[in-house]
Amino acid sequence: MPAVQETVDQVRRIDVDQYKYGFETxxxxxxxxxxxxxxxxxxxxxxxxxxxxxxxxxxxxxRRWLTMREPTWARVDYPKIxxxxxxxxxxxxxxxxxxxxxEVDPEILETYKKLGIPLREQEILAGVVREDxxxxxxxxxxxxxxxxxxxxxxxxxxxxxxxxxxxxSEAIREHPxxxxxxxxxxxxxxxNFFATxxxxxxxxxxxxxxxxxxxxxxxxxxxxxxxxxxxGQFERTLIIADKGSYVSYLEGCTAPMRDENQLHAAVVxxxxxxxxxIKYSTVQNWYPGDAEGxxxxxxxxxxxxxxxxxxxxxxxxxxETGSAITWKYPSCILRGDNSRGEFYSIAISNGRQQVDxxxxxxxxxxxxxxxxxxxxIAAGRSQNTYRGLVTAHRKASGARNFTNCDSxxxxxxxxAHTVPYLEAKNSSAVFEHEATTSKISEEMLxxxxxxxxxxxxxxxxxxxxxxxDVLQQLxxxxxxxxxxxxxxxxxxxxx
Amino acid sequence: MSLLEIKNLHVEIDGKKILNGLxxxxxxxxxxxxxxxxxxxxxTLAYVLAGKEDYDVTEGDILFDGESILDxxxxxxxxxxxxxxxxxxxxxxxxxxxxxLRTALNAQRKxxxxxxxxxxxxxxxxxxxxxxLDIDPEMLKRSVNxxxxxxxxxxxxxxxxxxxxxxxxxxxxxxxxLDIDALKIAADGVNRLRSxxxxxxxxxxxxxxxxxxxxxxxxxxxxxxxxxxxxxxLALELEARGYAEYQDEAA
Ligand SMILES: Nc1ncnc2c1ncn2[C@@H]1O[C@H](COP(=O)(O)OP(=O)(O)OP(=O)(O)O)[C@@H](O)[C@H]1O
Ligand SMILES: [Mg+2]
Numbered sequence: 001m002p003a004v005q006e007t008v009d010q011v012r013r014i015d016v017d018q019y020k021y022g023f024e025t026x027x028x029x030x031x032x033x034x035x036x037x038x039x040x041x042x043x044x045x046x047x048x049x050x051x052x053x054x055x056x057x058x059x060x061x062x063r064r065w066l067t068m069r070e071p072t073w074a075r076v077d078y079p080k081i082x083x084x085x086x087x088x089x090x091x092x093x094x095x096x097x098x099x100x101x102x103e104v105d106p107e108i109l110e111t112y113k114k115l116g117i118p119l120r121e122q123e124i125l126a127g128v129v130r131e132d133x134x135x136x137x138x139x140x141x142x143x144x145x146x147x148x149x150x151x152x153x154x155x156x157x158x159x160x161x162x163x164x165x166x167x168x169s170e171a172i173r174e175h176p177x178x179x180x181x182x183x184x185x186x187x188x189x190x191x192n193f194f195a196t197x198x199x200x201x202x203x204x205x206x207x208x209x210x211x212x213x214x215x216x217x218x219x220x221x222x223x224x225x226x227x228x229x230x231x232g233q234f235e236r237t238l239i240i241a242d243k244g245s246y247v248s249y250l251e252g253c254t255a256p257m258r259d260e261n262q263l264h265a266a267v268v269x270x271x272x273x274x275x276x277x278i279k280y281s282t283v284q285n286w287y288p289g290d291a292e293g294x295x296x297x298x299x300x301x302x303x304x305x306x307x308x309x310x311x312x313x314x315x316x317x318x319x320e321t322g323s324a325i326t327w328k329y330p331s332c333i334l335r336g337d338n339s340r341g342e343f344y345s346i347a348i349s350n351g352r353q354q355v356d357x358x359x360x361x362x363x364x365x366x367x368x369x370x371x372x373x374x375x376x377i378a379a380g381r382s383q384n385t386y387r388g389l390v391t392a393h394r395k396a397s398g399a400r401n402f403t404n405c406d407s408x409x410x411x412x413x414x415x416a417h418t419v420p421y422l423e424a425k426n427s428s429a430v431f432e433h434e435a436t437t438s439k440i441s442e443e444m445l446x447x448x449x450x451x452x453x454x455x456x457x458x459x460x461x462x463x464x465x466x467x468x469d470v471l472q473q474l475x476x477x478x479x480x481x482x483x484x485x486x487x488x489x490x491x492x493x494x495x
Numbered sequence: 496m497s498l499l500e501i502k503n504l505h506v507e508i509d510g511k512k513i514l515n516g517l518x519x520x521x522x523x524x525x526x527x528x529x530x531x532x533x534x535x536x537x538x539t540l541a542y543v544l545a546g547k548e549d550y551d552v553t554e555g556d557i558l559f560d561g562e563s564i565l566d567x568x569x570x571x572x573x574x575x576x577x578x579x580x581x582x583x584x585x586x587x588x589x590x591x592x593x594x595x596l597r598t599a600l601n602a603q604r605k606x607x608x609x610x611x612x613x614x615x616x617x618x619x620x621x622x623x624x625x626x627x628l629d630i631d632p633e634m635l636k637r638s639v640n641x642x643x644x645x646x647x648x649x650x651x652x653x654x655x656x657x658x659x660x661x662x663x664x665x666x667x668x669x670x671x672x673l674d675i676d677a678l679k680i681a682a683d684g685v686n687r688l689r690s691x692x693x694x695x696x697x698x699x700x701x702x703x704x705x706x707x708x709x710x711x712x713x714x715x716x717x718x719x720x721x722x723x724x725x726x727x728x729l730a731l732e733l734e735a736r737g738y739a740e741y742q743d744e745a746a
């Protein structure tokens with residue numbers, strides 16, 4: 001049997017056991033009644049002690065949503081979602097606002113510990129020294145459990161630098177002017193079906209504001225965890241980098257294994273003013289469902305960055321390994337002259353996963369540049385589509401884009417597709433597009449195996465090489481994590 | 496007991512018979528040369544020994560250290576100490592040579608129940624080995640074999656062999672593509688590894704390699720079987736007379 005065939009078989013045998021984050025946390029939770037209505041929207045808003053303007057904003061979104069239709073253009077196929085069959089609010093019982101970590105339910109702390117996410121600042125500060133002599137870099141973490149943020153670390157130190165990093169629910173109360181000014185300014189309430197739904201019912205997420213000229217002293221990161229059954233997660237993240245500031249932000253996500261599909265519809269808005277830079281990285285590892293496609297997260301996400309100021313820069317880096325359905329197009333609006341947008345993506349699909357992901361680069365300002373590097377890896381019976389749009393507005397003279405989309409097929413039951421749209425309304429725009437599709441080579445695998453690597457290790461090594469350009473874009477700590485994740489998601493039962 | 500015993504090996508690919516009752520023993524510490532015309536099955540033999548899966552072994556057996564390895568995966572054979580320097584080394588884009596060496600070495604060590612090498616110890620070994628083979632350490636940062644010249648690829652194979660310290664090294668035309676100086680460097684690399692515990696199967700077309708790596712025994716492979724075995728002077732004879740007589744004999 002040729003090596004590649006064996007690899008394929010092993011990958012095909014992947015089952016739920018491969019998902020290492022599938023455990024459930026047994027805690028009591030407080031939920032809103034099932035289903036969606038104006039009352040539920042009011043319930044969520046009141047749970048969060050929101051001011052009246054916020055409630056109005058939500059209600060407007062909700063009414064708008066009722067008139068909208070779920071989009072069907074993506075290359076994904078799933079049974080009709082009954083939006084009345086979900087819980088829209090679930091919070092661990094106990095006070096949602098916590099003074100210290102000691103008030104957090106130990107079960108939840110245990111959960112994050114199992115996930116390998118350090119919430120205790122003192123542990124990080126104690127400086128655990130690793131075998132290779134390095135100390136873990138300090139990362140400020142906001143942890144969101146179902147609908148609420150349970151802990152944010154390093155608050156004090158960030159405050160000293162003038163950086164605001166807190167759950168968005170808190171920001172709405174504490175920094176209403178900032179939130180009012182920016183919320184919905186990149187992804188309007190009416191943007192699309194899922195974003196509008198999110199606007200009505202979003203529960204928590206992170207808020208970041210970096211004042212002018214400040215380089216955020218550490219990586220910021222949020223870990224999202226869906227725990228409750230039949231619960232939708234609708235997080236909302238808003239990041240503002242004021243003039244000449246810099247921030248690097250990372251989000252990670254996991255969920256327990258469940259037979260039914262869980263809904264996740266997030267909205268992320270980024271705003272970069274003159275000379276500011278935002279680096280946003282995602283390691284998405286929601287439960288992908290079992291080998292037959294049972295269960296898994298439906299991930300419908302709207303992520304958009306606005307390079308509002310001149311010479312601003314936004315880069316999206318994503319490592320997508322989870323979710324049953326992925327519908328996600330992190331985009332950049334290049335409004336400021338000489339602004340720059342980047343999109344680096346690794347999307348791995350296995351089993352019955354369906355990924356439709358890509359980016360939009362919208363060139364509005366002069367001499368704006370964008371760069372897209374997408375690496376899709378399809379294994380098992382999965383379908384993996386890159387969908388990208390690059391447009392240059394009439395006034396966007398000197399717009400430049402470089403796109404490179406490579407797809408790698410592991411086996412012959414999967415599919416990789418590339419759907420690029422290019423629109424240049426300005427004749428000086430220069431768009432370059434490269435795309436390749438290849439199969440993992442049997443010769444390469446044999447060479448690796450002759451040197452001592454198992455079929456799985458060989459596949460992972462070759463895939464890691466294939467995605468290296470993108471991995472290099474991740475902050476060091478997370479690159480290592482992502483590399484492991486890639487191996488895990490390609491793992492078959494050892495045999 | 497011989498380290499390697501190949502008994503009456505019959506091998507086909509896509510129904511085409513390539514090895515035809517090949518028998519051969521390699522003793523511990525022995526350097527055996529294999530020579531033979533193009534297409535006689537030398538690389539096929541090397542691949543089958545290493546466990547490449549497209550080949551059907553229809554008859555016969557291969558014993559390594561007295562144990563049949565036919566059912567073993569290539570990585571299991573590698574961990575047991577079988578190394579193949581490829582006639583055409585494979586490129587792996589995006590995987591730094593250094594990283595590859597380390598990953599592979601640790602995988603082998605793990606399979607043998609040995610601990611991982613520490614980073615300093617590993618680096619020390621690679622640097623030493625690279626220096627002796629006149630390999631620029633900068634080259635090790637580049638992707639495995641990608642953009643390497645023909646000679647660089649072959650030297651990189653010898654470097655891997657040096658790092659892995661195999662018990663049986665099969666060198667498939669490691670001399671081809673090497674200039675005269677590089678040939679000497681690579682041959683010295685092999686000679687440094689010669690020991691009573693380590694055996695070599697050196698596949699080559701040219702006497703000049705055997706001037707540097709002096710074999711204990713020379714086998715002639717023709718049409719899928721060993722047709723003659725002799726001492727090192729047999730290589731000289733072949734160089735003078737060619738293979739014509741053996742091709743008739745085998746037919
Ligand atoms: N995958 C394959 N499919 C069909 N025939 C093959 C395949 N691989 C090898 N062969 C054939 O098997 C025979 C032996 O090939 P092999 O590569 O072992 O020869 P060799 O002795 O190494 O030759 P050279 O000296 O040219 O390297 C050749 O006729 C070759 O065409
Ligand atoms: Mg050959």
